[in-house]
Amino acid sequence: MRLLLYFLLLCSMAGYSQSVTLKGVVTDNTDFPLESATIYLIRVKDSTVVDYTISGKSGNWELKVPRINAPVTLKISYVGLANYKEELPSVDKDRDFGTLKLQDKATELNEVVIESEIPPIRIKKDTLEFNASSFKVRPDANVEALLKQLPGVVITPDGKITVNGKEVNQILVNGKPFFDADGQIALKNLPADMIDKVQVSDTKTKKEELAKQMASGDNFSINLTIKADRNKGLFGRITGGYGSSGRYEASGLVNYFKDKQKISILASSNNINSSGFTSDEVFGSIGRGASAQALTGSNNTPGITQSTTAGANYNDEWFKGFDASASYNFNGASTENRRRYEAINYLPESEDADNPGTIIDKSYTTQSTSKSDSDTYSHSFNSELNYKIDSTATINYRPSFKLSNSNSTTSSNSFSQRLADSRLLNESTSASQSESDSRGLTNNLFYFKNFARKGRGLSVTLSATDNATERKNLNQSNTIKYTYPGGIAETTTDTRNQVLNNEGTTNNYGVGVDYFEPITDSLRLDIGANYTLAKNTSSRDSYDYDPISDTYSIYNDALSNYLASETGSISPTAGLSLEKSKLRISGEVGAQFSSFKNNATYMDQKYALDKSYILPQGNIRGNYRFSKSKSLSGNYRYAVSFPDADELLPVEDISNPLNTFIGNPDLDLTESHNFRVGFRNFDNATRTGFNISGNAVFYNNQVTQFTTIDESAKRTTTYRNVSGIMNSSLSVNWNKSFKKEAHELLLNTGISLNYSTDKGFLNSELYNSKSIGLTPNFNVTYRYGELLTISPSYSFNYNEYNYTNYSVNSASSFVHNVGMEATSYWPKHTVIGADFGYTYNSNIPDGFKKDFYLLNTSVGYNFLKDQLLFKVKVYDLLNQNTGVKRTVQATSVTNEENIVLKRYVMFSLTYKLSKFGGAPPADNRRGGPRGNRPPGSGRGRM
Numbered sequence: 001m002r003l004l005l006y007f008l009l010l011c012s013m014a015g016y017s018q019s020v021t022l023k024g025v026v027t028d029n030t031d032f033p034l035e036s037a038t039i040y041l042i043r044v045k046d047s048t049v050v051d052y053t054i055s056g057k058s059g060n061w062e063l064k065v066p067r068i069n070a071p072v073t074l075k076i077s078y079v080g081l082a083n084y085k086e087e088l089p090s091v092d093k094d095r096d097f098g099t100l101k102l103q104d105k106a107t108e109l110n111e112v113v114i115e116s117e118i119p120p121i122r123i124k125k126d127t128l129e130f131n132a133s134s135f136k137v138r139p140d141a142n143v144e145a146l147l148k149q150l151p152g153v154v155i156t157p158d159g160k161i162t163v164n165g166k167e168v169n170q171i172l173v174n175g176k177p178f179f180d181a182d183g184q185i186a187l188k189n190l191p192a193d194m195i196d197k198v199q200v201s202d203t204k205t206k207k208e209e210l211a212k213q214m215a216s217g218d219n220f221s222i223n224l225t226i227k228a229d230r231n232k233g234l235f236g237r238i239t240g241g242y243g244s245s246g247r248y249e250a251s252g253l254v255n256y257f258k259d260k261q262k263i264s265i266l267a268s269s270n271n272i273n274s275s276g277f278t279s280d281e282v283f284g285s286i287g288r289g290a291s292a293q294a295l296t297g298s299n300n301t302p303g304i305t306q307s308t309t310a311g312a313n314y315n316d317e318w319f320k321g322f323d324a325s326a327s328y329n330f331n332g333a334s335t336e337n338r339r340r341y342e343a344i345n346y347l348p349e350s351e352d353a354d355n356p357g358t359i360i361d362k363s364y365t366t367q368s369t370s371k372s373d374s375d376t377y378s379h380s381f382n383s384e385l386n387y388k389i390d391s392t393a394t395i396n397y398r399p400s401f402k403l404s405n406s407n408s409t410t411s412s413n414s415f416s417q418r419l420a421d422s423r424l425l426n427e428s429t430s431a432s433q434s435e436s437d438s439r440g441l442t443n444n445l446f447y448f449k450n451f452a453r454k455g456r457g458l459s460v461t462l463s464a465t466d467n468a469t470e471r472k473n474l475n476q477s478n479t480i481k482y483t484y485p486g487g488i489a490e491t492t493t494d495t496r497n498q499v500l501n502n503e504g505t506t507n508n509y510g511v512g513v514d515y516f517e518p519i520t521d522s523l524r525l526d527i528g529a530n531y532t533l534a535k536n537t538s539s540r541d542s543y544d545y546d547p548i549s550d551t552y553s554i555y556n557d558a559l560s561n562y563l564a565s566e567t568g569s570i571s572p573t574a575g576l577s578l579e580k581s582k583l584r585i586s587g588e589v590g591a592q593f594s595s596f597k598n599n600a601t602y603m604d605q606k607y608a609l610d611k612s613y614i615l616p617q618g619n620i621r622g623n624y625r626f627s628k629s630k631s632l633s634g635n636y637r638y639a640v641s642f643p644d645a646d647e648l649l650p651v652e653d654i655s656n657p658l659n660t661f662i663g664n665p666d667l668d669l670t671e672s673h674n675f676r677v678g679f680r681n682f683d684n685a686t687r688t689g690f691n692i693s694g695n696a697v698f699y700n701n702q703v704t705q706f707t708t709i710d711e712s713a714k715r716t717t718t719y720r721n722v723s724g725i726m727n728s729s730l731s732v733n734w735n736k737s738f739k740k741e742a743h744e745l746l747l748n749t750g751i752s753l754n755y756s757t758d759k760g761f762l763n764s765e766l767y768n769s770k771s772i773g774l775t776p777n778f779n780v781t782y783r784y785g786e787l788l789t790i791s792p793s794y795s796f797n798y799n800e801y802n803y804t805n806y807s808v809n810s811a812s813s814f815v816h817n818v819g820m821e822a823t824s825y826w827p828k829h830t831v832i833g834a835d836f837g838y839t840y841n842s843n844i845p846d847g848f849k850k851d852f853y854l855l856n857t858s859v860g861y862n863f864l865k866d867q868l869l870f871k872v873k874v875y876d877l878l879n880q881n882t883g884v885k886r887t888v889q890a891t892s893v894t895n896e897e898n899i900v901l902k903r904y905v906m907f908s909l910t911y912k913l914s915k916f917g918g919a920p921p922a923d924n925r926r927g928g929p930r931g932n933r934p935p936g937s938g939r940g941r942m
Helices: 002-016 143-149 184-189 206-210 290-296
Strands: 019-028 038-043 049-054 060-066 072-077 084-088 095-102 121-124 127-131 153-155 161-163 166-173 195-202 220-226 232-243 248-258 261-270 304-319 322-345 350-352 355-360 364-388 393-418 424-450 457-483 490-518 523-546 551-555 561-579 583-602 605-625 630-641 652-656 659-662 670-683 688-700 702-709 715-722 725-740 743-762 765-784 788-804 810-824 830-841 851-863 868-875 884-888 892-898 904-916
Touching: 019 038, 038 060, 049 060, 049 121, 072 095, 084 095, 143 153, 143 184, 143 195, 161 220, 166 184, 206 424, 206 457, 232 868, 248 904, 523 583, 715 743, 810 884
Parallel strands: 019 095, 166 220, 659 715, 702 743
Antiparallel strands: 019 060, 038 049, 038 072, 072 084, 121 127, 127 195, 153 161, 161 166, 195 220, 232 248, 232 904, 248 261, 261 304, 304 322, 322 364, 322 892, 350 355, 364 393, 393 424, 424 457, 457 490, 490 523, 523 551, 523 561, 561 583, 583 605, 605 630, 630 670, 652 659, 670 688, 688 725, 702 715, 725 743, 743 765, 765 788, 788 810, 810 830, 830 851, 851 868, 868 904, 884 892
16 A cells, blocks of 8 residues: 555656746736736647646736646636637747736627637636536546546545535535435536536525625535537437346436436346435446445445335426425335344442442443344425516425325343343333334425615515424333342233324424615614424324234323424624625524423323413624635534433323333523634645535533432432533545646545543432543545556544543543555556455454455446446455444443445346437537546647
8 A cells, every 4th residue: 555655656756847837917907916817728639738826815826837848728717808829839848938928808799709718717706617628538527526636625425525624515406406405416427528518616505695695505516517519419328237146237227318308217226235316327326435335344234135216306497587396205115123222321330239338330331132124214395486477586385295104013031131240130021012103294485685785685485394204103112120129039021912093293483684784885774583383293192902802902001102392583684795806704693482382181180281482583693705715614503402301291101111201391402603714724825625514513411311220220210400411523634636738647645633522320329431532544545547547545544532520530542544445448449446444443342353345346348339337346355244333432442343245246237328409519520439548638619
């Protein structure tokens, strides 16, 4: 591994040692320096981009390129100004171009737009825009492969995307969702050669977008625009595969695009633990990231799952100003699992009841084995209607509906014994069957109106959510509890055979009005009011088995109850927003007037608890841009949360023979203070990025469990408020890329630090815990043209817990995780992939392997003009996968083993469909598909 890394670095440095430096300064015709102008060098012969950079704050720029003994063109582009162009017969020595002036555009009416002159990168106000054609990818590459080529974009093995260190949480296609907001289906399935622009901007709500407010969150959104000549046609892919041990996969996605109308249909089915719809170009439904799979010990799903997915997505403009989009998804899954579980439950030391004056450790272990089978099905529908009434008013309506059903059967055996002397405390056997139906309906209506004065506006928001769940449980159990008065064992048996019918509803309604009034060009006053109403109910009717009638008809009062809560709040607020060229800051303060009502019925008794509150509200957020690439941001938010009815009302829940719950009417509200700060700097000229971010949450009156454990390890849990709990994190990331002709090297390294404090009660004793987590990581990606990609990675995760007033003083663990992904597109028409992960986990208990390997491999061959792909994949080639994991928590250490997928081979065939109207793709106009060209060869037009 080290030799490979050193070799790649030496190759990069050797290449740059023979480079030529071009530099200069860019200004407008008034000598004002232009920041973020795009400077790029292209070959005259084939118009391919040699390299590019972005001008700095003072208009200065520097470009390091290899020696070129052929004609090239230096071009400079800046939004709103005419392009600068200079022909160079060759590039064989350093040169300072001095000050280069960009002239004003006299008119754009008769301008001839030449596609090859579009710069690779442009910055338009708050949007970073990449010209997709400027970045070289394989002819059959997907959008994910395109994003990996963009400077500042990092995609981790688990699919997380960051741009200049800022996480992406939304991906759109022509401004609309493509099935899902996270965009994974679009990334994996849309061809890269369809994309015209990749636009990166802050993720905003609809109100923030229309009111031109700064984003309240700290995420980026990516919008993919489709080329005009690729926006009419039919394309997609269909895959079918069968393998050893009866493993199979099948998937298909077909898309029909016609201008603004887009219709997509997908379906998939497999029994290899791949839920949802995935279509990795190399590994198919297996997916990438063996290192991440190795870290969890499974493919993120306990047991083995057979899943089925079907869906449709629709986008269109019904008439001018009226856009409509809708999506439907069906998901079904059948999961079988065999689980072995062991936990050490630590308790505070206490006096021995049989020997007064003797202090003993009452910590105990619990061991269990279980078998479960479950089936789940869900139908979901989401839609959005957006109507631009006129140039000043917009109405947006988003209804959604979800219907789901699940049923499961579980059987288990368990026992608990004292850790110090192995004294048996309890044992139980149980069998249960459960079936549930749920439905949910959500409606959101938003109206925004701009007035004649710039910056003056009004928004109205209406929202309603109605959810209902019905669940029926059949429980059959036998529990034996042991006590030892005078050292002699005595038993108490709890036998149950009953049906529990549970019903629950959750209803949330809201109305919000906001008015915006400009005070100056940069200062705005925001005045608003919101009303929210939240209603929650839950009821349970329990019936014991009647052997005479052979029915479940004996009503059980002790297990039946009804709980309800209602919270109504009115929140007036006032705030200011300041937006300067570099500084943006906004904040609001207000009050929340809340009515909190709770009631319950249990054992023919009624309980009620009503309270009223006047609570403060406040938040502030800001962003300061030192330059186009360097910024500092932060925010603070004060929040209050209400306890649930079952935490508040003194209703006893004894449905679990070994754990009784009861509410506490004296609970207070939980307050939290949330802080975030971040600094980012990405230098496009040197392709170097750095970011640091910190988060902290401080809690007052946090609700925590107050648990007592008796001599047979039966728990009785109520709730208390505690203060002094906090969670915090700090992360630092640095990335840099090097490029020389066909060679490209991307370095990404970072470290994250987590620190938290926790408090809780066990056996009426207050304990404190402090935890520290440290996770450094390093990733290198080397690309050789279109032919080879190698990406080694390493991460180390260390966690330490320190306790006060507890039976143990500290606990620690660490995990080493090594990964390597490699993909080759040589020889021609062939794709070879290897995905390797190695994990050493100090948490794994004795008797199990603490380290293991996971290696997935794939070999594919394209034929019939690359329309068909035959592929052979092997999952877990070394047959090392294991489902063992350990979890360290504040009061326990648990070991768990679930069944997992083991080695299998899969043979699959993929058919690629691509029929577009309009102009043919660029490569076809130049004489057919590119195939696997030699590195550094021409790419056709930009």
